[in-house]
Amino acid sequence: MAPKTTTRTNCTTQPQVSGDPQPEVLTGAPVADGPPPPHPLTDEELRLLTGTVQQSGTGVAAAAGPAPTMAPPQATTTDLPAAVGTPITGQTVVATYAEQSNRNAWAYLSTAGWKKLSDLTDTGSTTMTLLAAHARATGSAPYVDENPAGTIGTLYVW
């Protein structure tokens, strides 16, 4: 996909970087130029590349992902879950962003800014998009766990 070349400062406009388009920074900080750097392939990605597993949509059970451990806010136990990355709490979703590239959905957290939702799988990206949109619609501040790679790997919305 050809990269966009224009720059804008309005969150309702198209994103402006090469590679998978990224949402524009709402607070005025520039978006890094160039596509995101490659990351080491995960075991799952390697298996997908070598064709040893089927992707979703083929009627097979999904490999088990991590289960939620967080209790609802009104529960007697309100311990936060063990974070894999950096937890972000108390910030609402101000905006969301997606475009036609595969698994390229973002959410704008009120202070942390644009964060890409995990692009590990199709359904993972989609369900996180639904959750982020739901958090934005309800004004609920989600519990977010940001991966070391900078993407949101876990979302809780109450």
Add this chain to the structure above:
Amino acid sequence: MAGKDRVDVGAVQRALETQNHPWEAAENHLTRLSGDDRARRLGVPLPDEEHLALLEQRAVQLRARLLEPPSVAAAALPAAFDLRNIGGQNYVSGIRDQGNCGSCVAFGSVAVLEGTARYTRGLPTLDSDFSEAHLFYGWGSTVGVNCNTGWMPLPALTFATNDGICFESEWAYTAGNTNGGSAPANWQQHRAKATGTVDVTNKVEDIKAHLTSVGPVTGCFVVYTDFFSYKSGVYQQTSGKVEGGHCVAIVGYDDAQQAWIIKNSWGTGWGMGGYGLIRYGQCYIDTWSNIAVTGVNVRTWTSAKKVIGGYSTGHDRNGWVYVQDNGWLHVGGTTGTAHVAMFADLLTAKEKGAYVNAYSDDGTIKTVYAY
């Protein structure tokens, strides 16, 4: 009907007086029964002489251990724990009455299943009224168990693990199954199934650890005549003869009183509203047969509930919803499209505060209505 050899409660009280009243005795619906009818309120076959000698040896060793300083593992456990009151929440299902049938093992075992299902989910209001009748008259009968033979909790909970049991609403218990109940043809669509059994017999610290981390544990013990008249306090055998073996669910403990908290199956008219305290090491309560389960899967409709929370990671089909009174349920889907469709329906219901009725198959939503 009053029995000719009913319990002489006055004699029990006099015996207690000689021992400075370790517990209180009172008349109740059991003390008025005949010896034969009392025996049918039990349901664990007494051990043979060889086994009895082993149990006695264990009990002597346990009582000696209780006099020693606690181990590091024991010291790490809370000094008291009660599944009926954890932060004001009660994870123990209601008191039942086995009536005139030696089915105590079914009641002790199902209490373990019900309490574990609730406690492991952190859901005191989980619909977990499972069928003692299915376990006893259904599965028990396949191995020759009936009201007169008695049973043991390990085989009972093994049936619950390998096969599962339906809900009470589908096969209600009556003593002797006089209502002619049976499991409906499609009972497996609405059932509870344990994920595994754990034997913590003769391991006091392990019993306590299981209680605090997973849920109730069965306790089998020898019943003496005076036990039927128990009203309150910490029970220890003071008088009477051996009446038989019995099974209850241990639902807590109190080190200060050196006692287990037990849930009996003799109705609320016995003990403290159906509950009692038995001193550690008494009557083989902690050395004979202490069986528990590692968890309980449930296959059921949630009925009309609200979605409270949502969760997702980047993994394939790993959307979850927290459903009122049901906890976290994984959203299923044989395809990614189905998974996303159900997840969207559930989140929409959450956003609108609408009700959902989801079919959960061992914690995975397979079907959902939102309305």
